[in-house]
Each structure stands twice: as structure tokens, then as C-alpha cells.
Amino acid sequence: MPTVKLFRNSHLPFLFKPKQTPATFEDPIKLLKKSADTKNLRLGKAIHAHLIISNQTPESLDIFHTNSLINLYSKCDQISSAHHLFDSMPHRNVVSWSTLMAGYLHKGCAFEVLGLFKTMVSVENLSPNEYVFATVVSSCSDSGRVEEGKQCHGYVLKAGLQCHQYVKNALVQMYSSCSEMEGAMRVLNTVPGYDIFSCNSVLNGLLEHGHVGEAMEILGMMVGECMSWDSVTYVTIFGLCAQLKDLRLGLQVHSRMMKTDIECDVFLSSAIIDMYGKCGKVWNAVKIFDGLQTRNIVSWTAVTAAYFQNGYFEEALGVLSKMELEDVRPNEYSFAVLLNSCAGLSALRHGDLLHARVEKSGFKYHVIVGNALINMYSKCGNIQAANEVFMDMTHRDSVTWNAMISGFSHHGLGKEALDVFHDMLAAGACPNHITFVGVLLACAHMGLVQEGFYYLNQLMKQFGIEPEVEHHTCVVGLLSRSGQLDEAERYMRTTAVKWDIVAWRTLLNACHVHRSYGLGKRVAEVLLQMDPNDMGTYILLSNMYAKARRWDGVVNIRKLTRDRNIKKEPGVSWIEIRNTTHIFSSDDNTHPESSQIHEKVRELLIKIKPLGYVPDIAAVLHDVEDEQKEDYLSYHSEKLAIAYGLMKTPSEAHIRVIKNLRICDDCHVAVKLISKVTNRVIIVRDTNRFHQFQDGRCSCADYW
Structure with a gap:
């Protein structure tokens, strides 16, 4: 029984007038609901005290008043008091169970919700209603318990409540949040009558797990059904446009939104800024940002990211001083974008200053910031500082490992890169295709041909990673570096890969280093067929002719570039x-x-x-x-x-x-x-x- 402070009786007649007829005094249940909704615990306790006095003992309270009190204490974060009342009830109905479960769900106690549900159906033999199912399924969603969620789905089907909107929404949300997109789509497709909440849940889940094609199908269905979109829908769909880099779709969605009365708050405007930034329209993003009446750190970070993603690194760094003028403090995402902008400029001094601010601001151990610091120091030429950040990180994700492996590889420190890779495997982290690009580059720097092919043909297959053109290009570099130019050419001619300019230029560069002019000429011809305006090819070919003192070849190359109006970038x-x-x-x-x-x-x-x-x-x-x-x-x-x-x-x-x-x-x-x-x-x-x-x-x- 909760401790209840009793008020003087003189305070109570204002709320309750027992001698009046029921039609003329205020209903305690309504007052308890009002107290719960407004989280007015003091008023709720006063009502509770009056009910005890009026009914002589707590146990004599009727089930309706007790359920209302459980709701009150649950919503006022007094879940132990709510449970105590629940336990004291001589009789409980489905509402009693549902109310207490909802309280535990609000508290984030999924295990208690599932325990109550199990007791309700197996011990009390009560049939859950739609509210119970919605609460239990939501608890599975919040805690990532997909197996328990599937069992609840089975109960829902047996009870015939799968068409109820609350239950359907909860099931869609549960499957979506637990990465079970097939289950979410099955619920959405088999249960008649869509609503915007279900569609939002599925769209979010599909985007979070990379199912862009399916997300487009849902979007098409939403347009076909002429559904009324809310702000969450627009935020999600702008995110889809950003992920696809589909400017045309983004413009259509923006136009549709402008014709509605939806309020463009900072979160929606930030999604629009992000969409334009990722679609390459940085000045559209800036225009939206400049027109905002209210800005928060999300919108500031969005416009900074728009600058960064489009190569406007100096402008991205300039946002920081504007933020300071408006007394807005960067968060971990802001710092990450700013540090990556320093990497783009190789602005080590600016990066050092940002690092100091990161330390003072308390974001040092955020993974996204640590990753950005590693990237910044690596690309600014201070690989030792990058390694110090890496060693100091308490948590690492795949980006962390990849950044350090890639950093060492690009600095020619192949042994160090491979050491980090083996540490990654020992730590139980799962490598991806980016990891193996760094690993193969490390093998190339060290001339480890046999090891490189082992990583390509066996270890990548072991992790279920299909080699892409970048990995095969690394192998070309590996063979070329070891002087096996004919083998590198044979590899390119016989491997079923759609080779790009980077791969052929890798071989051409090797011909220049090893002075293999005959092969170099053949490779250059392939490159010029792929891109007749590629200045890099002309420069390498001209260099080879010059080294061989073939000045006629140099003259021909220069004439060719003049005739094609190709200008060399000044060094x-x-x-x-x-x-x-x-x-x-x-x-x-x-x-x-x-x-x-x-x-x-x-x-x-x-x-x-x-x-x-x-x-x-x-x-x-x-x-x-x-x-x-x-x-x-x-x-x-x-x-x-x-x-x-x-x-x-x-x-x-x-x-x-x-x-x-x-x-x-x-x-x-x-x-x-x-x-x-x-x-x-x-x-x-x-x-x-x-x-x-x-x-x-x-x-x-x-x-x-």
C-alpha cells in the first residue's frame, strides 16, 4: 500500500460532496484520469485518501477506482505503488492487467510486461484484448525480443484481433525495429486498411536496414491510396530521397509538402536540408537553412554536412563561428562533420584545435567523433596521432577499424595495417568490403602476393563478401608492384570484372615505374578509348616517352592534347x-x-x-x-x-x-x-x- 498523506477534511468538500446526488458531484474516476494525464500526483493522492476514508479499507475499493489509481501511479512514475495496489486487489479484470503492463512499458521494463502477460493468460486464464496485445508487442519492439514478438503475433491471430489498428501498428513497429522486414511487410499486406503510422514504421524500418527498393514500393502504395501524410512521413521520405540521391523525387515531395498545412519544424526542415545536400544542391540546402525562424543543433549540423558532402570544406568550417554567434554548441555529429572537413582540406592545425574542443566538450569517447579524428589525422599526414586516438578509444565499430587500416595502408605502413586487421578479427569485429580494400593495399605495399590472393579468394569468401572492382584493382597493384606486369595484364584480361579507369591507370602507372613502354602503350590505348579526355593518361604516356628519350612521342602527345583542347592542371x-x-x-x-x-x-x-x-x-x-x-x-x-x-x-x-x-x-x-x-x-x-x-x-x- 502506498504511503498517502491525509489532508484535513476541510479541504475535501471542495472536491467531493458525498451528500449530493451522483449527478451533482465530480466523479473521482474522472478526477483520477485528469490527475494521471497531467501527472498531478499530489491531487491523485488526495483523491486516493478520500476513497480510503469513504470505503473504510483499501481492499474495499471497487475495481474501477483501483484501476484508475493504478493508472495514476504508473503515469506518475510510481510503478511500485501501482503494483502494490494491483497485488491487493481481490478481483482483477483485463483492464487491471492492461493498465499495469502499460505502466511497466512506460518505465521501459519489457521483462516485467512479458511476465505479467504470461501470468495473465496461463494462470489467470484471461483473454487479452487489443490494448493488452498492443502493449505486449510494443514491449517486444522496445527490447528487440523478436521471438517473443512472434509468439504474441500467434496469440493475436488466435484471438482474431490482427485487424485492430492498435495491434497492427504495434506488430508492424515490432517487426520493423527488430530488422524483420518480411514480417512487417506481411502484416501490412495481409491486414486490410492502412494507416499512416503503419506506413511510417515500415518505411523507417526499410530505410534503416537498406531495403530501398521495398521502401519505394511502399511509397508508391501510399501515393496510390491517396493517404494523408504527416510530418513523420515527410521526414522519412526526404530521407529516402537523400539515400537514393534522387533530386527529382525530392523536388516532387517538397512541392507536395508546400501545398499542405504541415508545419515545417526544425526536424522536417533539417530533413529537407539533408536531402538537398546529398542530392548535390548545396545552395538549395543553404537557402532553406537561411529561411528558418528557429534553428537547433540538428539544422546547424545538417547545413554543415551539406557543405561537406559537396566539397565546400572551408564553408563547412565557417559554420562553426556562426554557431558560436548564436550560442549553439556543437554536438558529436557536428564535430564529426567539422573534423572530416579538416581532412578534406588537410588542415591539420584546424583539426588540432577542434580536437582540443572535443576534449573540453566531453565528446572524446563518442565513436563517431573518434572515427572522424582518425580520418582527419590520417589524411592530414599525422598517422601517429591517428593511432593514438585509435588506441585510446573505449568502443570501436567497423568504421573505426577500417579507418585505421586504411590510414596505415595509405601511409605505406603495410605491416601496421595488417596488425590492426588481425586485432580486428581477434576482437570479434566483422570486416566488410571496405576493410579488405585496406588489407589488399597493405599487401601491395609489402609485396605480399600470395597473402593478397589468400585474402581475396579465401578470407573474403569466408565472411561472405563478394570481391568488387576495387578489390581486383588492388590485386592489379599488388602484381604490378612486385614487377609481374604481364601477369597483371593477364589478370585484367581474364577476370570477369567491368574494369574502370582507375584499374587501367594503376597498370599504366606500373608500366611507367618499371619502364615497360610496350605494355604501357597498349594500356594507354585502352584508357583513351574509355575516356579520350583523361589528362592523367596523356601525362603518364608523355612521361614514358620522355624517359625513353622519344621526343617525337612527347610532341605527338602534346599535339593531341592541343587538338582535343585538353588542358593540364598546373602543378x-x-x-x-x-x-x-x-x-x-x-x-x-x-x-x-x-x-x-x-x-x-x-x-x-x-x-x-x-x-x-x-x-x-x-x-x-x-x-x-x-x-x-x-x-x-x-x-x-x-x-x-x-x-x-x-x-x-x-x-x-x-x-x-x-x-x-x-x-x-x-x-x-x-x-x-x-x-x-x-x-x-x-x-x-x-x-x-x-x-x-x-x-x-x-x-x-x-x-x-
Whole structure:
């Protein structure tokens, strides 16, 4: 029996006037319902006290008043008091059981709900009604107990209550939330009469589990049935458009919504922003955002993500200062998008500052933030910091493992990548197709041909993963790196894969490295048939002709690119010094400190010549005198950026340079030796990979 504080009798006549006729005084049951609905526990206890006084003992309360009291205490978070009243009842009906079960469901106690249901049907031998079934099935949904949910479904069918709206909705929600989409669709298709709640549940479940085709079928049915959509429907369907990147459908849905009187709250507007962002219409997303009267962290994160997804990394980072002006604090999702934007820009300093804010804000151990930190540090060239974040994470998902494996692989640290992969398997984590791309890249960096084929043909099959073109491309790189170019070509000719430009360019790059000009010409012809305007192919082919001193070939390639109006992207390198980015082009004289930088380059080249540096004039794609070729090589953009970094950073600091093209052979040799004479770690990120130069060696082992 709950402890009830008794009020003075003078307070009670206002609520109850027992001497009046029933038609003239306020019904206690109505007052108890009002107290429960408003969670007014004080008033409810006063009514309870009056009922006890009026009926002499608690046990003498009739079943209707007791059920109302159970409802009151359940809704006021006094479930133990509700259960005590339930136990004290001499007689209980279905409403008594249903009310207490609903209380436990509200409390999140699924096990107690199922226990009460079992006692009700097996001990009390009572027949559940639609409300009991809806409550029990909902408890299975909340706790992910699909087997118990299926048993309840069997009871529902026996009771003939499957057509009741409450029960049908609960069943659809239960199957959807438990990833049993076939069950959800079966209920939806076999039970006549749809409602928007059921359709929303199924749509959400289908999207969460990747069943996009089935979601489109439900959408078509909803349109055909002329159903009235609510805001949840629109949020879900905008999510479907975003997942499909279907701008046309998104525009149609947006137009339909605009013709209704549905209030476009921050959650619905955020879904619209997300849809436009994922469909490549970033400025549509920004326009929606700018028109919002009320913004919350969800809408701020949505517009930041729209910028990021469309490559507007600087604009994404700029959102943070606007958030601060409106006193909006980033959450874990905001930080993840911002950190990934830093990765896109290779903005290490900005990433470091965000990392510090993450620590202060308490989001350090959120998996999504940890993953973004690993990605940011890996792509900004600080693989050691990425590994420190990885080792410090208390929880990891597949993205975490993949990010670290991929990070090590792209930095040429194949052994470390494979070590992480084996740790992943030991931890019981399940690899996916992204995992094996990183693993095969690691094998390629280490020349592990036999191991690579084991991972491709046996281990991937063991995990039920079908190799895709990316995995086969890694195998081409693996064979090429080990010098087996003919075998790589044979693999491409005989494997039933729809090869893309990346795969053929991988083989062409190997022909350039290994100076296999005959094969390189054949591969280039294939590439130019696939894309006659692919500048990368022309550059590699021209480089091969130049190395072979086939200047007629170089001239022909240049004429071909001119005739086809194909322009080469100018090579630039950039370095960040004290929060300022300095950009250099080859033989650049525009920098304010240009003369000092050129002098520094000359000084470095003089120092490395005794170590064996000889300018690789074959890398110069011009038929000029050798002395002039040396001048061309001396002031390539990466050399200028590195020289400036050496001038402006402390002696123990790492030098980090980004280049928009592939680093040339001469610069690669020179930077290895510069790292030795300066005792510096120099990290260069080009279009292919990271090169970490240290003590005269490069992490790529001279293959890239």
C-alpha cells in the first residue's frame, strides 16, 4: 500500500460532496484520469485518501477506482505503488492487467510486461484484448525480443484481433525495429486498411536496414491510396530521397509538402536540408537553412554536412563561428562533420584545435567523433596521432577499424595495417568490403602476393563478401608492384570484372615505374578509348616517352592534347605555417620571400649532391639542353614548399606538404636525401598516397 498523506477534511468538500446526488458531484474516476494525464500526483493522492476514508479499507475499493489509481501511479512514475495496489486487489479484470503492463512499458521494463502477460493468460486464464496485445508487442519492439514478438503475433491471430489498428501498428513497429522486414511487410499486406503510422514504421524500418527498393514500393502504395501524410512521413521520405540521391523525387515531395498545412519544424526542415545536400544542391540546402525562424543543433549540423558532402570544406568550417554567434554548441555529429572537413582540406592545425574542443566538450569517447579524428589525422599526414586516438578509444565499430587500416595502408605502413586487421578479427569485429580494400593495399605495399590472393579468394569468401572492382584493382597493384606486369595484364584480361579507369591507370602507372613502354602503350590505348579526355593518361604516356628519350612521342602527345583542347592542371604544392597556407607553383617567384626560398633550395641541393643526388633530367618533358633541364627540376613546387617549411618551423617539427599532382621521380629522390641532411621528417601527400621521408628513406619504398 502506498504511503498517502491525509489532508484535513476541510479541504475535501471542495472536491467531493458525498451528500449530493451522483449527478451533482465530480466523479473521482474522472478526477483520477485528469490527475494521471497531467501527472498531478499530489491531487491523485488526495483523491486516493478520500476513497480510503469513504470505503473504510483499501481492499474495499471497487475495481474501477483501483484501476484508475493504478493508472495514476504508473503515469506518475510510481510503478511500485501501482503494483502494490494491483497485488491487493481481490478481483482483477483485463483492464487491471492492461493498465499495469502499460505502466511497466512506460518505465521501459519489457521483462516485467512479458511476465505479467504470461501470468495473465496461463494462470489467470484471461483473454487479452487489443490494448493488452498492443502493449505486449510494443514491449517486444522496445527490447528487440523478436521471438517473443512472434509468439504474441500467434496469440493475436488466435484471438482474431490482427485487424485492430492498435495491434497492427504495434506488430508492424515490432517487426520493423527488430530488422524483420518480411514480417512487417506481411502484416501490412495481409491486414486490410492502412494507416499512416503503419506506413511510417515500415518505411523507417526499410530505410534503416537498406531495403530501398521495398521502401519505394511502399511509397508508391501510399501515393496510390491517396493517404494523408504527416510530418513523420515527410521526414522519412526526404530521407529516402537523400539515400537514393534522387533530386527529382525530392523536388516532387517538397512541392507536395508546400501545398499542405504541415508545419515545417526544425526536424522536417533539417530533413529537407539533408536531402538537398546529398542530392548535390548545396545552395538549395543553404537557402532553406537561411529561411528558418528557429534553428537547433540538428539544422546547424545538417547545413554543415551539406557543405561537406559537396566539397565546400572551408564553408563547412565557417559554420562553426556562426554557431558560436548564436550560442549553439556543437554536438558529436557536428564535430564529426567539422573534423572530416579538416581532412578534406588537410588542415591539420584546424583539426588540432577542434580536437582540443572535443576534449573540453566531453565528446572524446563518442565513436563517431573518434572515427572522424582518425580520418582527419590520417589524411592530414599525422598517422601517429591517428593511432593514438585509435588506441585510446573505449568502443570501436567497423568504421573505426577500417579507418585505421586504411590510414596505415595509405601511409605505406603495410605491416601496421595488417596488425590492426588481425586485432580486428581477434576482437570479434566483422570486416566488410571496405576493410579488405585496406588489407589488399597493405599487401601491395609489402609485396605480399600470395597473402593478397589468400585474402581475396579465401578470407573474403569466408565472411561472405563478394570481391568488387576495387578489390581486383588492388590485386592489379599488388602484381604490378612486385614487377609481374604481364601477369597483371593477364589478370585484367581474364577476370570477369567491368574494369574502370582507375584499374587501367594503376597498370599504366606500373608500366611507367618499371619502364615497360610496350605494355604501357597498349594500356594507354585502352584508357583513351574509355575516356579520350583523361589528362592523367596523356601525362603518364608523355612521361614514358620522355624517359625513353622519344621526343617525337612527347610532341605527338602534346599535339593531341592541343587538338582535343585538353588542358593540364598546373602543378602546385602548399604548406600551412602558423595558420597561414602558402601555395607554390613550379619556378614560383610570386611569394614575398621568393629569393630566400630559392636560395634555400640551392643550399639543400648542394648538401645532398655528396650523398649521391644526380638530377633526374629524364623527368623533364622538354627537349632542351641538360643544364636547362636541371634548372627546371630545381624549383618544382614541392621543393619550394619544403624549403619554406624548413625555413619557418622549429628544427624538431615535421614538415607537411600537399601536392595536387603525382610527385616526380627527381623530387622523390631529392626529398629522401633532404630528410637525411636536415634530420627532419618530411611528409608529402600527392594524388596517389602519403610519402613519409625520414633518414633518407620513404615509406612507399620507392613505388607509388
